[in-house]
Amino acid sequence: xxxxxxxxxxxxxxxxxxxxxxxxxxxxxxxxxxxxxxxxxxxxxxxxxxxxxxxxxxxxxxxxxxxxxxxxxxxxxxxxxxxxxxxxxxxxxxxxxxxxxxxxxxxxxxxxxxxxxxxxxxxxxxxxxxxxxxxxxxxxxxxxxxxxxxxxxxxxxxxxxxxxxxxxxxxxxxxxxxxxxxxxxxxxxxxxxxxxxxxxxxxxxxxxxxxxxxxxxxxxxxxxxxxxxxxxxxxxxxxxxxxxxxxxxxxxxxxxxxxxxxxxxxxxxxxxxxxxxxxxxxxxxxxxxxxxxxxxxxxxxxxxxxxxxxxxxxxxxxxxxxxxxxxxxxxxxxxxxxxxxxxxxxxxxxxxxxxxxxxxxxxxxxxxxxxxxxxxxxxxxxxxxxxxxxxxxxxxxxxxxxxxxxxxxxxxxxxxxxxxxxxxxxxxxxxxxxxxxxxxxxxx
Numbered sequence: 001x002x003x004x005x006x007x008x009x010x011x012x013x014x015x016x017x018x019x020x021x022x023x024x025x026x027x028x029x030x031x032x033x034x035x036x037x038x039x040x041x042x043x044x045x046x047x048x049x050x051x052x053x054x055x056x057x058x059x060x061x062x063x064x065x066x067x068x069x070x071x072x073x074x075x076x077x078x079x080x081x082x083x084x085x086x087x088x089x090x091x092x093x094x095x096x097x098x099x100x101x102x103x104x105x106x107x108x109x110x111x112x113x114x115x116x117x118x119x120x121x122x123x124x125x126x127x128x129x130x131x132x133x134x135x136x137x138x139x140x141x142x143x144x145x146x147x148x149x150x151x152x153x154x155x156x157x158x159x160x161x162x163x164x165x166x167x168x169x170x171x172x173x174x175x176x177x178x179x180x181x182x183x184x185x186x187x188x189x190x191x192x193x194x195x196x197x198x199x200x201x202x203x204x205x206x207x208x209x210x211x212x213x214x215x216x217x218x219x220x221x222x223x224x225x226x227x228x229x230x231x232x233x234x235x236x237x238x239x240x241x242x243x244x245x246x247x248x249x250x251x252x253x254x255x256x257x258x259x260x261x262x263x264x265x266x267x268x269x270x271x272x273x274x275x276x277x278x279x280x281x282x283x284x285x286x287x288x289x290x291x292x293x294x295x296x297x298x299x300x301x302x303x304x305x306x307x308x309x310x311x312x313x314x315x316x317x318x319x320x321x322x323x324x325x326x327x328x329x330x331x332x333x334x335x336x337x338x339x340x341x342x343x344x345x346x347x348x349x350x351x352x353x354x355x356x357x358x359x360x361x362x363x364x365x366x367x368x369x370x371x372x373x374x375x376x377x378x379x380x381x382x383x384x385x386x387x388x389x390x391x392x393x394x395x396x397x398x399x400x401x402x403x404x405x406x407x408x409x410x411x412x413x414x415x416x417x418x419x420x421x422x423x424x425x426x427x428x429x430x431x432x433x434x435x436x437x438x439x440x441x442x443x444x
Contacts, residue, residue, distance in 0.1 A: 010346045017353055018346040024132035025342020028074045033124035034091045035073075036066040040231045042095075042111055048223055050110070050215065057104040065098055088117035114203055114210040118330070122200035122244040125338055126234055129249070130197045132345060138189070140352045141259070145185050147359050152178035158364065159438045160278065161372045161379065168376040170383075171441045174278075174369070179444065181266045185259060192255035196235040200244035201228050205329050242330035246323035253320040253344075260309040260316070260348055263355065267302040267309070270358065274299040276372070280363040301358030308351040315344035373437035378410040383435045384419070391428055412436075 006012030023029050039062050046053045053059075065073075073094070080090035096108040112120075156175035161168055201224045203209050208220040221238075228236035237244055273279055281297045319341065323334055373379075381400040388396030403418055404410055419432045 008343070010343060010350075014346075014350055018349055020136050021132055021342055021346055021349060024128045024136075025345065027078075028071060029128055030124060031074045031077055031087075031091065032066055032069040033128045034088060034120050035069060035095065036127070037120050037123045037232065038091060038095055038112060039063060039066055041115070041227065042113075044223070044227045044231055045110055045113060046107075048218075050113075050218070051107055054104055054106060057099070057102055057107070061102055065095070086117070088112075088120050091120070114208070114214065116204040116242060118243045119201050119203065121335065121338075123228065123232055123234060125341070126197040126199050126244075126249065127232060129252075129341060130233070132342070137345060137349055137352075138193075140349060140356070141185070141189060144352055144355055144359075145182050145189070147356065148178050148182040148185070151175070151359070151362075152182060155364065156444055158366065158369065159373060159441050160369050161376055161437070168379050170379055171373060171437055173441050173444065174364075176441075176444055177269070181262065184262045188255060188259050188262065192252060192259070195248055195252050195255065197233075197252075198237050198244060198248040199228050199232065199234040200237055200240040200242075202240055205242050206240040241326070241328070243326060243334055245326075246334065250320040250324050253316045253323075256344070256348060257313050257316040257320070260313050260351070263351060264306055264309045264313075267306045267351075267355065267358075270362075271299050271302045271306075274302070274362075277365055277368045278372075280365050282361040282363060299358065301354045301361065305351040305354040305358065308347040308354065312344040312347035312351070315340065315347070319344070370438065374412075375409070377412055377415050377437060378404040378407075379437055380415060380435050380440050381410075383440050384415075384432050387428070387432060387435075388422075388424070391424060393422070393424060 001011070003012045003015055006015070010018055023032075043053075043059055043062060045051060077090045077094045080093050081087055084090050084093065092112040095111045099105060099108045099111065152175040154175070155178065156173060158174040159171050160174045160177070162170055162172040200206065203211060208224070211218070211220040225236050225238075228234050235248075237248075270279075274281065281299065283297055319337055322337055326334060381404045385396040385400040388399075393399075403414075416433060419429055422429065422432075424432075
């Protein structure tokens with residue numbers, strides 16, 4: 001397979017941009033995390049006194065099996081899988097052969113002792129998902145939030161015509177609009193990080209049956225809780241079937257989906273500001289905007305971001321809706337769909353790269369921003385009628401409505417003439433005359 005023959009754009013056109021996610025979501029990554037779980041479980045059994053490690057078998061040598069896991073190791077496991085037709089059993093056989101080579105043949109049957117494959121998969125998957133988010137996704141999203149905050153500060157005093165229902169409305173500032181999105185993203189990121197990464201670990205149908213019948217005096221629930229928490233860094237779900245119920249994973253996927261929805265909203269807003277010419281975009285030598293129209297500089301970064309966010313959300317929605325549903329004690333559909341867990345994360349990550357690039361190309365066009373404000377003096381009607389209410393002026397709203405609603409262009413001269421015609425003290429007229437579309441922007 002090459003970038004030209006890959007079916008998915010993630011592994012084709014965009015491979016270089018999302019390569020950092022491959023150690024987590026690839027088949028190689030999943031196999032490595034399975035080896036990680038199996039090794040740590042084997043060592044935890046020894047630490048708990050279930051069996052004794054031979055003196056020649058050092059924990060550091062065993063941990064090196066996943067710490068130094070190679071593509072050759074993964075290939076060896078895939079070769080075993082062709083015989084076993086079972087992916088986790090292939091990992092077990094691989095580790096038993098490694099134990100033999102390390103002088104641990106006498107204890108090799110403690111590998112995968114009492115477990116079902118889902119004890120391994122339902123710990124490996126949340127581990128790789130957690131590590132991918134914390135190592136790759138969160139830092140990039142936090143970088144976007146940092147950029148938004150910086151631009152919000154830089155543009156905090158740049159007045160801008162607001163549009164509600166697409167129509168001119170009370171002015172805002174460009175910085176405030178950026179700050180709105182930064183705050184929304186921060187809030188959702190905080191909620192997302194608060195959701196624990198849950199794991200199933202309890203034997204074939206969740207009750208430590210095989211463990212208990214073999215060592216009835218051992219508190220296996222306590223062992224499982226300690227192992228999952230201390231060795232794997234996850235939170236163990238106490239009562240399960242053969243599989244983790246995925247409720248917390250579904251919540252995480254929905255959290256990622258909400259973040260993407262906010263980013264779609266932002267991408268569309270920025271696209272609109274570019275179309276209004278509030279921003280120009282930096283050009284790059286040799287780059288072509290349109291194959292037919294040489295003048296074009298298209299907002300493609302925000303369009304690419306929107307497209308990838310939409311794909312990601314479709315997948316997040318399917319995963320979060322499907323994973324918590326399993327027939328009786330288990331069916332295989334969760335395993336099937338979990339294999340695409342990396343796809344929505346990759347599309348989400350691609351969108352962050354596009355947004356980062358797009359935000360870096362924006363050039364503020366204050367002339368156009370000011371021209372739109374100057375062409376819409378009707379937006380100060382709210383300010384004028386509110387001040388008149390304070391002064392107990394009769395029917396101020398109705399007076400401004402009669403002046404502005406559905407009328408042609410309201411200019412500075414129109415508004416000043418109206419103010420001069422009011423039966424109010426000169427000091428109030430001066431206050432009203434001081435209000436302009438450029439300074440009627442409220443607070444940050």
